[in-house]
Amino acid sequence: MGLTTVVVVGGYLVFWTLALSLLARRFLELRAGPMRLLLSGATGVAVAGLTAGGQVQARDRSPGFVLLFIGIGLLVAMGLLVLLELVTPIQLRARTVAAVRAYRRWRQRTKRYSQITRIAVRHGLSAHLSGRRNPSRQQRAELARRLRLALDEAGGAFVKLGQILSTRRDLLPDELVAELSQLQDRAAPVPWDEIRRLLATELGAPAGEVFAQVESAPLAAASIAQVHRARLHTGAQVVVKVRRPGIEEVVGRDLDIALRLANVLHRRTTWAGAIGVRELVQGFAVALNEELDFTIEARNLTSVAATTRSDVVAVPRTHPELSGPRVLVMDYLDGVSLDRAGSLSEQLGLDRGELARTLLHTLLNQIMIDGVFLVDPHPGNLLLLRDGRLGLLDFGSVGRLDSTMRALLQRIVIAIDAADPTALTDALVEIVDRPEDVDEDGLERAVGRFMALHLGPGLPVDVKLFTDLLLLVTRHGVAVPPEVAAVFRALATIEGTLTTLAPGFDIVAESRAFARAHAHQALVPDSLRAAVMTEAIKLLPLVRRLPRRLDRITSALEHGRLSTGVRPFADDRDRRVVTGSFSRRCSPSWPLLPASWRPSFSAPTADLRWQLVSTSTSYLATTCSSQVAC
Numbered sequence: 001m002g003l004t005t006v007v008v009v010g011g012y013l014v015f016w017t018l019a020l021s022l023l024a025r026r027f028l029e030l031r032a033g034p035m036r037l038l039l040s041g042a043t044g045v046a047v048a049g050l051t052a053g054g055q056v057q058a059r060d061r062s063p064g065f066v067l068l069f070i071g072i073g074l075l076v077a078m079g080l081l082v083l084l085e086l087v088t089p090i091q092l093r094a095r096t097v098a099a100v101r102a103y104r105r106w107r108q109r110t111k112r113y114s115q116i117t118r119i120a121v122r123h124g125l126s127a128h129l130s131g132r133r134n135p136s137r138q139q140r141a142e143l144a145r146r147l148r149l150a151l152d153e154a155g156g157a158f159v160k161l162g163q164i165l166s167t168r169r170d171l172l173p174d175e176l177v178a179e180l181s182q183l184q185d186r187a188a189p190v191p192w193d194e195i196r197r198l199l200a201t202e203l204g205a206p207a208g209e210v211f212a213q214v215e216s217a218p219l220a221a222a223s224i225a226q227v228h229r230a231r232l233h234t235g236a237q238v239v240v241k242v243r244r245p246g247i248e249e250v251v252g253r254d255l256d257i258a259l260r261l262a263n264v265l266h267r268r269t270t271w272a273g274a275i276g277v278r279e280l281v282q283g284f285a286v287a288l289n290e291e292l293d294f295t296i297e298a299r300n301l302t303s304v305a306a307t308t309r310s311d312v313v314a315v316p317r318t319h320p321e322l323s324g325p326r327v328l329v330m331d332y333l334d335g336v337s338l339d340r341a342g343s344l345s346e347q348l349g350l351d352r353g354e355l356a357r358t359l360l361h362t363l364l365n366q367i368m369i370d371g372v373f374l375v376d377p378h379p380g381n382l383l384l385l386r387d388g389r390l391g392l393l394d395f396g397s398v399g400r401l402d403s404t405m406r407a408l409l410q411r412i413v414i415a416i417d418a419a420d421p422t423a424l425t426d427a428l429v430e431i432v433d434r435p436e437d438v439d440e441d442g443l444e445r446a447v448g449r450f451m452a453l454h455l456g457p458g459l460p461v462d463v464k465l466f467t468d469l470l471l472l473v474t475r476h477g478v479a480v481p482p483e484v485a486a487v488f489r490a491l492a493t494i495e496g497t498l499t500t501l502a503p504g505f506d507i508v509a510e511s512r513a514f515a516r517a518h519a520h521q522a523l524v525p526d527s528l529r530a531a532v533m534t535e536a537i538k539l540l541p542l543v544r545r546l547p548r549r550l551d552r553i554t555s556a557l558e559h560g561r562l563s564t565g566v567r568p569f570a571d572d573r574d575r576r577v578v579t580g581s582f583s584r585r586c587s588p589s590w591p592l593l594p595a596s597w598r599p600s601f602s603a604p605t606a607d608l609r610w611q612l613v614s615t616s617t618s619y620l621a622t623t624c625s626s627q628v629a630c
Helices: 003-028 034-055 063-087 090-122 137-156 157-165 174-180 192-203 247-266 269-274 277-292 294-307 342-348 354-368 403-418 421-431 440-454 465-474 484-501 507-521 525-558 570-587 587-592 608-614 618-629
Strands: 224-230 236-243 328-330 336-339 372-374 382-385 390-392 398-400
Touching: 003 063, 034 063, 034 465, 090 247, 137 484, 157 174, 157 247, 157 277, 192 328, 192 440, 247 269, 247 277, 247 354, 277 294, 294 328, 294 372, 354 372, 354 390, 354 440, 354 484, 354 507, 382 403, 398 484, 398 507, 403 421, 403 465, 403 507, 403 570, 421 440, 440 465, 465 484, 484 507
Parallel strands: none
Antiparallel strands: 224 236, 236 328, 336 382, 372 398, 382 390
């Protein structure tokens, strides 16, 4: 048998296998995978060839033979598909595959869980999960040290979680904040061969073709990504930020464990519920998932660059055509971090105080004017460029504020500047997640004492003022929104950075001057005119609907159809008072109720009692006073 014959026969078999399998799926309208289709088609070809081909001589084969061959093969293929569906349905196979994958994830999570547990036990943290201890200051310092070591050894998302917790001075004790601030997000670099393969997959071409040059040694390597310097064919210097291969699974597993641990702490300890550990971890999970998607960072960079007003502040420009979820290409900023910029600033003859003022005004503009700001302005994310400008880095996670929140923050700063406790209390009550039972008078008195203590004549003022203010608010049972906490966290971080850059720089005085200037700017005729136009546009739909609504109300009043809906027991506290009193004083009246109204109290609860009150109010109104002394 020659090669030509083999090729012809092979092509013939492949053609009829595909044809029969596709026809069988078409006639049966079954969802079948490629392996099932190929198996059914090949079986149909084999059976049809053995039956029809064995009965008909080659010289007698005609178009009728082809029809016979197709008929037998199609019936066999369809029968095999039906048999396979009966034995192993597609849904069963999908569930089996999903179960296997879930088992693998469970096994990986359990392995990591046991590793985290061993780390916690090794560092003596297991005894503190019960929440029954009240440690002294020295014991808290030792506990904080052990926690830092445990998080550092666990690595992955736990290091970043510790870094986030270190910024929540409004919730955590000073000993814990000081220890967690020492955590460093570092990781061993991924080998260049893996990075090169990932770049080829993401860019659609080898890195050597896309870039004129790429340095194999990374500029920096962290737990989420690492950065390589490169040069485009146009000559532009860029950096390539590459997500670590497989980090999605690692982060997902660690976040799942962190959320489970937070739920355990929330159930078993009092301190976790008091500071909102579960909510903290949930917010951290959202932020970390955003960091994994570099398209979000690219959008953040574009947004911040568009709103940066100063010519002496640089934000790297992105290259969208070369970027994606796992790769981000942006311009290279040639400079040194601010904590090592002393010699460079002297060489350039720069005024450090002016640099600090420019940096602070840039951050305040982002917070109070634009609403998109850098949440972690530590010296490593801030550069002094060799041309004398300031460079901003790391916009993987940014803070966002709406216009209402920005206006309230300005009111807080202005109230502090004017030492007005009433205005400050009003702004705080509006900006936080206020519970219904907040004691506003007590909060205002506490704020007044706070301002007298911190803003008296001759007293030094720093960013710790804002942290203490948040602590005061939380002690009154008021939860601080995460975006507001992020603002004060950024201010606390920038204070340390500015102190390093320009010792003696008064960040609070500059912030107050900034707020006053923008408040005065809002009172100039052009700003007032723009504000009036904006509010008028918002009110226009309401004004248009108002006559029609007034007409409906007056018409209903004229014809006696006006009604109102009242919910006297909408507040849970009112329901507790009524049900408690009802249980204590009206319990003998159960036999007086109709049988259909009597509840079953096999498991008595307040909810059941309230349902009874809701359904039998009219009856009790007429009988309770006469039958029982209510």
